[in-house]
Amino acid sequence: xxxxxxxxxxxxxxxxxxxxxxxxxxxxxxxxxxxxxxxxxxxxxxxxxxxxxxxxxxxxxxxxxxxxxxxx
Amino acid sequence: xxxxxxxxxxxxxxxxxxxxxxxxxxxxxxxxxxxxxxxxxxxxxxxxxxxxxxxxxxxxxxxxxxxxxxxxxxxxxxxxxxxxxxxxxxxxxxxxxxxxxxxxxxxxxxxxxxxxxxxxxxxxxxxxxxxxxxxxxxxxxxxxxxxxxxxxxxxxxxxxxxxxxxxxxxxxxxxxxxxxxxxxxxxxxxxxxxxxxxxxxxxxxxxxxxxxxxxxxxxxxxxxxxxxxxxxxxxxxxxxxxxxxxxxxxxxxxxxxxxxxxxxxxxxxxxxxxxxxxxxxxxxxxxxxxxxxxxxxxxxxxxxxxxxxxxxxxxxxxxxxxxxxxxxxxxxxxxxxxxxxxxxxxxxxxxxxxxxxxxxxxxxxxxxxxxxxxxxxxxxxxxxxxxxxxxxxxxxxxxxxxxxxxxxxxxxxxxxxxxxxxxxxxxxxxxxxxxxxxxxxxxxxxxxxxxxxxxxxxxxxxxxxxxxxxxxxxxxxxxxxxxxxxxxxxxxxxxxxxxxxxxxxxxxxxxxxxxxxxxxxxxxxxxxxxxxxxxxxxxxxxxxxxxxxxxxxxxxxxxxxxxxxxxxxxxxxxxxxxxxxxxxxxxxxxxxxxxxxxxxxxxxxxxxxxxxxxxxxxxxxxxxxxxxxxxxxxxx
Numbered sequence: 001x002x003x004x005x006x007x008x009x010x011x012x013x014x015x016x017x018x019x020x021x022x023x024x025x026x027x028x029x030x031x032x033x034x035x036x037x038x039x040x041x042x043x044x045x046x047x048x049x050x051x052x053x054x055x056x057x058x059x060x061x062x063x064x065x066x067x068x069x070x071x072x
Numbered sequence: 073x074x075x076x077x078x079x080x081x082x083x084x085x086x087x088x089x090x091x092x093x094x095x096x097x098x099x100x101x102x103x104x105x106x107x108x109x110x111x112x113x114x115x116x117x118x119x120x121x122x123x124x125x126x127x128x129x130x131x132x133x134x135x136x137x138x139x140x141x142x143x144x145x146x147x148x149x150x151x152x153x154x155x156x157x158x159x160x161x162x163x164x165x166x167x168x169x170x171x172x173x174x175x176x177x178x179x180x181x182x183x184x185x186x187x188x189x190x191x192x193x194x195x196x197x198x199x200x201x202x203x204x205x206x207x208x209x210x211x212x213x214x215x216x217x218x219x220x221x222x223x224x225x226x227x228x229x230x231x232x233x234x235x236x237x238x239x240x241x242x243x244x245x246x247x248x249x250x251x252x253x254x255x256x257x258x259x260x261x262x263x264x265x266x267x268x269x270x271x272x273x274x275x276x277x278x279x280x281x282x283x284x285x286x287x288x289x290x291x292x293x294x295x296x297x298x299x300x301x302x303x304x305x306x307x308x309x310x311x312x313x314x315x316x317x318x319x320x321x322x323x324x325x326x327x328x329x330x331x332x333x334x335x336x337x338x339x340x341x342x343x344x345x346x347x348x349x350x351x352x353x354x355x356x357x358x359x360x361x362x363x364x365x366x367x368x369x370x371x372x373x374x375x376x377x378x379x380x381x382x383x384x385x386x387x388x389x390x391x392x393x394x395x396x397x398x399x400x401x402x403x404x405x406x407x408x409x410x411x412x413x414x415x416x417x418x419x420x421x422x423x424x425x426x427x428x429x430x431x432x433x434x435x436x437x438x439x440x441x442x443x444x445x446x447x448x449x450x451x452x453x454x455x456x457x458x459x460x461x462x463x464x465x466x467x468x469x470x471x472x473x474x475x476x477x478x479x480x481x482x483x484x485x486x487x488x489x490x491x492x493x494x495x496x497x498x499x500x501x502x503x504x505x506x507x508x509x510x511x512x513x514x515x516x517x518x519x520x521x522x523x524x525x526x527x528x529x530x531x532x533x534x535x536x537x538x539x540x541x542x543x544x545x546x547x548x549x550x551x552x553x554x555x556x557x558x559x560x561x562x563x564x565x566x567x568x569x570x571x572x573x574x575x576x577x578x579x580x581x582x583x584x585x586x587x588x589x590x591x592x593x594x595x596x597x598x599x600x601x602x603x604x605x606x607x608x609x610x611x612x613x614x615x616x617x618x619x620x621x622x623x624x625x626x627x628x629x630x631x632x633x634x635x636x637x638x639x640x641x642x643x644x645x646x647x648x649x650x651x652x653x654x655x656x657x658x659x660x661x662x663x664x665x666x667x668x669x670x671x672x673x674x675x676x677x678x679x680x681x682x683x684x685x686x687x688x689x690x691x692x693x694x695x696x697x698x699x700x701x702x703x704x705x706x707x708x
Contacts, residue, residue, distance in 0.1 A: 010183045010186070010187070011182065011183065011186060011372055013320075013368075013371040013372055013375070015375075016317065016371075016375070035190065035375065035379060037194060037302065038190070038194075063142040063144070064142070064144060066135050066138055067076075
């Protein structure tokens with residue numbers, strides 16, 4: 001299952017940090033952040049609860065970059 | 073400017089004013105009166121300087137604390153906090169505030185510049201249609217309703233008004249108009265459309281009201297495919313980006329360790345030698361190290377450069393699927409072209425007529441009449457070349473002879489038109505034709521009348537494209553084709569290619585391309601350029617697979633790494649030029665940023681610089697690198 005979310009972030013490096021943080025979240029199979037389009041593409045593990053996983057992703061992203069937002 | 077940026081700007085201005093006032097107060101000796109009372113005065117001064125410091129730096133300090141809690145030690149906030157707090161402790165109040173101020177100015181500028189260029193790039197790809205006018209019939213009355221494109225099913229009827237985007241791929245069923253395809257192809261000349269023509273989503277209907285029948289759902293339409301491609305472009309990173317990420321990971325800790333060494337080792341040595349340890353001086357040098365230890369200039373400018381490069385390319389109708397392909401494009405050594413559809417138009421045209429007795433026009437007329445019932449591309453090209461109306465009532469007894477040609481009676485004359493085998497069948501000898509291409513021989517009433525030479529037409533820009541590829545350092549350009557040896561030879565010679573492989577069946581193309589790729593031993597980079605039809609395996613096998621004329625061909629968009637939307641081979645040269653420019657700017661930024669940083673590090677190790685200069689160098693390098701990176705957006 002793949003989904004795309006809009007994000008809000010200031011710098012390219014912060015986007016990379018978010019990508020890394022999201023990838024490490026349980027339930028996320030793969031993730032790529034496109035800074036240009038301000039989009040986060042998340043591929044979920046089979047059977048993962050998307051909403052719960054995205055909450056975790058946002059929490060982990062906030063840890064590495066305080067000034068970020070994911071529009072879930 | 074966003075609200076946050078405005079907020080920062082106001083804080084910067086107030087801090088700057090406060091700093092000037094405080095500096096005047098301190099320098100004119102007004103503070104001398106306060107500082108007169110030993111010890112107590114410095115606290116007042118510190119208190120006064122803390123006002124602008126907290127105003128400008130509170131968010132950095134807060135982020136630094138949060139970072140430590142979350143295990144993000146050594147991020148730029150932490151480094152800035154340590155350096156400025158350290159200089160305050162050393163009694164350099166003004167310097168502490170100044171460093172924070174300059175850092176914030178740099179951050180503000182960077183976020184503004186990056187945001188602006190990001191929006192710039194995003195607007196280039198603003199092709200997503202937001203609504204569709206669906207025609208529905210309710211109680212026998214036809215009316216249109218506005219819906220979102222996702223809701224429209226296949227085979228629905230849509231109305232597209234002048235100025236609107238065509239929301240879904242479809243076929244025109246009513247109306248004439250011109251459409252602007254520039255947002256997809258970069259081609260500025262509008263295309264004229266009539267009923268029966270296919271239209272592609274994302275293009276703009278310019279002047280007439282048209283009705284279209286959708287041939288795909290929105291999710292499978294061209295515009296969706298392209299947007300998916302562009303939005304996923306960030307995931308495949310180039311080696312330079314990975315290098316910078318690794319460099320950043322090592323650089324900051326390394327500089328911090330160096331800072332620690334400078335703060336401790338020389339003073340201890342001094343103490344051992346019995347001299348004054350001068351801790352303050354060395355700690356100050358160490359703090360200067362911290363200021364310069366942020367790799368911001370590179371981590372920001374290098375991805376930005378690639379983003380801008382990919383954005384600029386999409387404006388020119390070239391979609392690049394990742395920055396790694398930008399890098400590969402810049403280093404191309406061999407470019408393999410599939411002939412039909414890329415270097416040639418893929419349509420047959422009559423190039424010459426070699427007649428015996430009758431005139432060219434008359435021979436062509438007989439041939440056209442005989443071929444008038446056939447739908448074969450070669451027949452169509454002969455009929456097309458004749459250009460005049462054909463009175464089909466004059467044509468009787470038409471027979472199609474499979475693999476040979478056609479026979480017919482035209483105005484009472486028995487005509488045969490076809491290949492050499494057909495002529496031999498009816499007992500005629502054909503003269504050898506030295507021109508390459510396809511030959512249609514014509515016999516009239518059992519007598520050889522001449523032949524028409526038909527060839528796939530080379531695109532006007534093919535030769536120019538090959539030339540500029542060679543100019544940019546491509547060593548080999550190789551053409552793959554299923555055509556006969558002579559045709560391949562003459563075409564590749566005409567447009568200046570270095571080599572060709574002829575008489576290849578579709579499956580042979582893969583092995584031929586593989587052989588070429590293997591021959592490079594992974595040293596030189598190989599690109600394959602095809603039209604996406606039947607060559608998907610080769611597209612994926614090459615270092616860079618370039619699909620051309622891919623508008624509307626989903627398979628090509630999926631298999632290729634680089635998609636050229638129109639069918640101009642110059643796009644290949646342009647893609648390579650973009651790659652080269654992007655890489656040049658990237659290297660400029662890497663060398664420039666590392667060079668300046670190393671220079672400042674050496675200077676500050678020997679105490680030849682101060683924290684001001686260090687932050688100035690740091691912010692300055694970043695600003696210049698960002699401005700330099702944005703240059704990649706412009707493609708000549």
